[in-house]
Amino acid sequence: MKQLELTSFVLFLFFLTESLPLPTKPQDADDFSVVQKFIEENVEYITTIVFAQYIQEVAFEELQVMINNMVEYRDKCVADRTLPECSKSANEIFQEKTCSMEGLPQKYNFSHCCNKVDFERRLCFFYNKKGDGEFQSPFPTLEPEEKCQAYQNVRKPYLHSYVYEVARRNPFVFAPTLLTVAANFEEVAKACCEEQDKATCFRAKAAPITRYLKASSSYQKTLCGAYMKFGPKILKSINVAVFSQKFPKVEFKELLSLIEEISSMYDGCCEGDAVQCIRDSAKVMNHICSKQDSISTKIKDCCGKKMLERAECIFRLNRDDKPKDLSAREPKFTDSKNACQERDINPDNFFAEFTYEYSRRHQDLSIPEILRISQVYEDLLGNCCNTENPQDCYSHAEEKFNETTEKSLKIVKQECDSFQNLGKEDLKYHLLIRMTKKVPQLSTEELVFLGKEMVTVLTTCCTQSEEFACVDNLADLVLGEFCGINKNRTINPAVDHCCLTNPAFRRHCFESLEADKTYVPPPTSRDLFIFHTDLCQAPNEELQKKKDRFLVNLVKLKPGFADQELRSLFLTFTAAVEKCCKAQEPEACFNEEVISFLFH
Structure with missing residues (x-):
């Protein structure tokens, strides 16, 4: 398993494969009507995703009723878009129709959401979702021969059933990602059902799909968790850091324009508004390709590809090299006597520009470490600008940055030393003991899962040249998933504090945790x-x-x-x-x- 590139997941691989009806000409992707047509043609799959994510316990038969309702709504609006209900957002219509299904709100305990309106109702549906660990129904499995017979006999219902089962178990994964998973699964079914050894084929070809879904889910939950709990500022900082490392030649003004579109995309995507998420992601891709010369010369070939191929092409690209004339540091932030005055003119843009300049100069650092440095600088200026000689105060900023990075490097070194000294199995037992002492209130299954995840991080990263960035990036995803997205978990005071800490310093907080002294062991069983x-x-x-x-x-x-x-x-x-x-x-x-x- 190769190191996960965070930049590969910023837009969460919003590409869709050949089995879904997509535009074939590159320029068509810029046309809103083409995206609208795609949404209309895939309304059944989109309805399946939204319904299954919002009401995870819903029976498949009840899902069919909702699909029919939304298809009827689509047909009505395609025939006459001036109808009053056709001016509403798809998510609003979906929730209205869900609430109007007789007995359903009471049966699945979301009637309190139906009593709310607008933003409050949308947020209620979001908070009503159950995290992955809370939804325990086992995934139904079929033998390869049965699977192929079902697919070949009743293709559409079978794929709807697959999307339904995946979506309800992954309630926070974005709709474009789930559409990609479904389309890839269909391609696997087509290929493997022609093979004599179907079981081996399914095992081999399904594994990359599972990894893709898991990686996308982890990143999306981490980013949306930060956004929902800490607001748009942290989201903007993450995206600035990621894109500045990926495309270090882009001008700051151009980057800001792109980041604004990316950040606004998360309103719909994180909330679960599938239609808006699809529209916004297409808009972001169009922005990138319309500005390809100023963003990166490497994306030109990608932007000439079909819509289904170009996003994947762009995000699989290696990072651009740093501009040769880029100085070791930007003096504007540590050497200029006017830093405080420039900060006061527009603090948000000033600190975003610092993150941009530091990220493009330090492509070897993890995204969490970039965010730590940015927060250290913001705090430093907050203190220095109140002194008699601010410039003398913040001229020592690099020392503060180095101290922060040294602390982070030390944590990763200790973890990788444990991996090298203990080996994979003993490392797992070492981590299980440490984690269970820190958070003994967690279920046994969740602790075992977390231990396995951390072992995967260390075995993946500790033999790589970019060891630090790899470990810090992936470990942060594990913690982000652990802390949750749609509510604040209550585990024990120390752990709760770490989950509510600035995401940049979450790793440091968890690392410093001691065994929970307040824990009372259960009665001997x-x-x-x-x-x-x-x-x-x-x-x-x-x-x-x-x-x-x-x-x-x-x-x-x-x-x-x-x-x-x-x-x-x-x-x-x-x-x-x-x-x-x-x-x-x-x-x-x-x-x-x-x-x-x-x-x-």
Whole structure:
């Protein structure tokens, strides 16, 4: 797995594949009517996404009623766009029709949203979404032969069903991303259903789709979580940093114009307004391609491609090299005697320009680190501009920047040293113990998931040349997903504080957390530590999961034990599993071996 390029996800790969009806001429993508036509032709898929994301428990049969309602609305407005209801936004119409479905609001507990109007109602639907971990219904699976038979016999309902199942489990993923996933899945189904070994084909070809969905979901939730909790300023800072690193030759004024369009896109996309999200993303792509000469010479070929190809082409491009005449630092911010006066004229643009200048000069730094430096500079000026000699005060800014970066580098070095010294499996156990002590209130499943995610980050990044940026970027995504998007989680005071901290310093905050001293272990439950013969027949992956769960439950039971003691108990357990699986009566052996060393 290669390092994830944050720039590849800023617009979240808003490209759609061949199986959806898209314009074929590059210039057509600039025409609003073409985007509108695409929306009208895909209204059934878009309705499926929105309905399944807002009301995740809804039955597929009830979804069909909503699809019919929205198709009827589309046909009516296509015939006569002057009708009063056709002037409303698609999201408004969708929510009105959802609320008018007899008994549905009461059945799925969203009637309180239907009593609200306009922004309040939209926000209510958003906050009503359940996070991924709260929606526990298992994803329905079919054998490859059944899957192909269903696809070939009833293609459209089968694809609707697939979109419905993916969307309800990924309530915060943007509609264009889910349309891409569905289209790619159809391409996989077409190819694999022609193969003799369908199972192997599906496994191989579906894996990249799953990775794409997971990466997009993680980034979108992190960015939207920052936007919903901290407002547009942090969103603007992130986008300035990302695009300045990606396109360091672009002029600041041009960058600001692009960032304004990108930032406004998030209103609809983060809220779940699928139609507006599709329109705004197309508008952003048109902006980039209409200004290609001033943004980057590398995107010219991409902008000559079809709409479905050009966004992917642009965001897969490597970063532009820094301009050769770019100085090591911009003196305007640390050497000029007028920094305070320039700040006061337009603070937002002044600090955005600082972020732009620092990002394009430091392409080796992570996005969170750029944001840390920017916040340090803003705080520094806040202090210095109130002194008798501001210039003397902020002339030492570089020292402050270096201190901040050194602290971040130290965290990553310690993490990568652990990876190098412990190896993948021992690193996972080390992280599970640390994380469980810090947030023992989390479910066992979520702690195991977080441990796995962090191991993936370190194994992905710690062997790369850009080790620091890779670890810091991806670890920040894990924390962003953990802290949530549509509500503030209440876990324990220390963790809650970190989730409400400026996102730039979230990593530092979590790193400094100690074990939660307020945690009271649950009453001793032997049920958590009872094992059966099936443990011995479990595939290796499932066996590893059971071991991970055991370790987390062990730490929850004995949080006061030192890490080494917990590790010793865990090794005793793994030895017991090996011994008992060779015994004539494994269950009796488990009871004797495991229960004895845990509870006596």
